[in-house]
Amino acid sequence: MNPITIKDFTIYFENQGFNAINKWIKENKPSTIFVLVDDKTMENCYPYLMPMIETTATIEVIEIDHGEEYKNIDTCAGVWSALVELGCDRNSLMINLGGGVITDLGGFIASTIKRGIPFIHIPTTLLGMVDAAIGGKNGVDLGHLKNQIGVINPPIMTIIDPAFLRTLPQQHLVNGxxxxxxxxxxxxxxxxxxxxxxTDYLSDTFNSLIYxxxxxxxxxxxxxxxxxxxxxxxxxxxxxxxxxxxxxxxxxxxxxxxxxxxxxxxxxxxxxxxxxxxxxxxxxxxxxxxxxxxxxxxxxxxxxxxxxxxxxxxxxxxxxxxxxxxxxxxxxxxxxxxxxxxxxxxxxxxxxxxx
Missing domain, CATH: 1.20.1090.10 (Dehydroquinate synthase-like - alpha domain)
Structure with missing residues (x-):
């Protein structure tokens, strides 16, 4: 499947995406790579991702709780503080590994820390792959009001790898x-x-529909x-x-x-x-x-x-x-x-x- 380019960023599929990440890291030499995960993606997706990343840079993992109720400014404040404490600078890179909450919130955090650092989305849910991680919308909820605070700022790239779908229950596949x-x-x-x-969310035919x-x-x-x-x-x-x-x-x-x-x-x-x-x-x-x-x-x-x-x-x-x-x-x-x-x-x- 050919990459999809939208002006300032590109959507890659499967291994071509990990090749693109490694090429970017090699060319830009980020000072630190921050990986934002939730407790679910830390357990189920992070172990799959890390062997794909080729770098000598320091990698720091920041983990939040999963769920829409954590997509708020309080969570942002905690992650901003962690980034500062871990030495985030303008040459840092953030990789957002998770569903729509992680990519929405992580993109907003990356767009605002130090007035903006580069970030990459790796959606691990079907909803993230076909919606949340495409288009550059980043933000958080304000109380119970959806997506009231945010910015439009595209990631460097979005990587869609349907292999992550195997970590999801059927309900979440239907949801996406x-x-x-x-x-x-x-x-x-x-x-x-x-x-x-x-009829099958894990087939090559369905992968084509995702594309x-x-x-x-x-x-x-x-x-x-x-x-x-x-x-x-x-x-x-x-x-x-x-x-x-x-x-x-x-x-x-x-x-x-x-x-x-x-x-x-x-x-x-x-x-x-x-x-x-x-x-x-x-x-x-x-x-x-x-x-x-x-x-x-x-x-x-x-x-x-x-x-x-x-x-x-x-x-x-x-x-x-x-x-x-x-x-x-x-x-x-x-x-x-x-x-x-x-x-x-x-x-x-x-x-x-x-x-």
């Missing part, structure tokens, strides 16, 4: 696949259809790196999905969900709205709803809870002038942005989750 389905919905109906036939997903996201990012126009399409399903995530984080008595699970619910909600505001056909909506039904996710919210989530949607970064703005589909494979919808229709759309 949701973003791949989203890529099909916003840009490629054939790709959407191909995803509907996936195609990376191409789709990269093409959109290259057109609009700072999310002024078409890149907003990558947030399809996320206005409602992030509100669901934030609401459930606010209410620990409710069962927590993974990011992709919330986004799948958001896709159904925003597809229903697409029928009423963007001309998506009822047949296309039923196709999307049938896919969602096969996932067997259990979401149910009363009208009062939906109103609370509508308030949370107002913090979505796509919004301007106090209006909630959705990305909607006009057909499978085509989108429109900046669509304002009524609260009444949002409430109706949430009822579609009850299956």
């Amino acid at each position: 696949s949701i973003e791949m389905f989203k890529h099909g919905l916003i840009s490629d109906r054939v790709y959407w259809k191909d995803m509907l036939h996936v 195609q997903s990376a191409v789709i996201k990269s093409d959109i990012v290259s057109m609009d790196p700072f999310e002024k126009g078409p890149r907003k399409a990558l947030n399809y399903g996320h206005t409602a999905g992030h509100a669901i995530e934030s609401f459930l984080m606010e209410h620990p008595e409710r069962e927590a969900v993974l990011h992709g699970e919330a986004i799948a619910a958001g896709i159904v909600i925003e597809s229903y709205l697409s029928v009423h505001y963007a001309g998506l056909s009822t047949k296309a909506y039923e196709e999307i709803k049938e896919w969602y039904t096969t996932l067997d996710f259990k979401f149910s919210f009363n009208d009062d809870e939906v109103m609370q989530m509508i308030q949370l949607m107002k913090y979505d970064k796509k919004n301007t002038n106090g209006e909630i703005k959705f990305v909607l589909l006009d057909t499978i494979g085509s989108f429109i942005t900046n669509q304002v919808v009524s609260n009444e229709d949002i409430i109706k759309a949430f009822q579609e989750l009850k299956i």
Whole structure:
């Protein structure tokens, strides 16, 4: 699979990525290499990575707890302090080895320590490989509000090695696949259809779909790196999905969900709205709803809870002038942005989750 280049950085696949890392290290001679991991990737992924790295530089490992609840400024402060204590300078390199929390948070930390040091993403989850580690978005949550603090700053490179997927439970593979389905919905109906036939997440065929997903996201990012126009399409399903995530984080008595699970619910909600505001056909909506039904996710919210989530949607970064703005589909494979919808229709759309 050929590398994918987006202006200032490149996405490499499998061993060609580790060759690229070693070439960069040899040419740039970093003073120290910092590897950011969580407790899960330290155990399951770090031992696989280290034999691949060729260097005489000092390697320091910084480990944090895993989970979205640690994607915050407090965690950043701890890592910043560790970096300073371990002698981080402008010639240091940070390698972020983990899922979306690690790459989001690690990219933000690297972009801000010493006013910025170079960093490399090595995503170890499917969600990271097809979404979080591509596009240069780095940041943290503010309380229960998703991704409110951050910068857009690309890594030197992102390395996608599907071998890491063998460390994941099935639930996390399904979780990451949701973003791949989203890529099909916003840009490629054939790709959407191909995803509907996936049965094995560890096959060469699925590796090719990962590659195609990376191409789709990269093409959109290259057109609009700072999310002024078409890149907003990558947030399809996320206005409602992030509100669901934030609401459930606010209410620990409710069962927590993974990011992709919330986004799948958001896709159904925003597809229903697409029928009423963007001309998506009822047949296309039923196709999307049938896919969602096969996932067997259990979401149910009363009208009062939906109103609370509508308030949370107002913090979505796509919004301007106090209006909630959705990305909607006009057909499978085509989108429109900046669509304002009524609260009444949002409430109706949430009822579609009850299956």
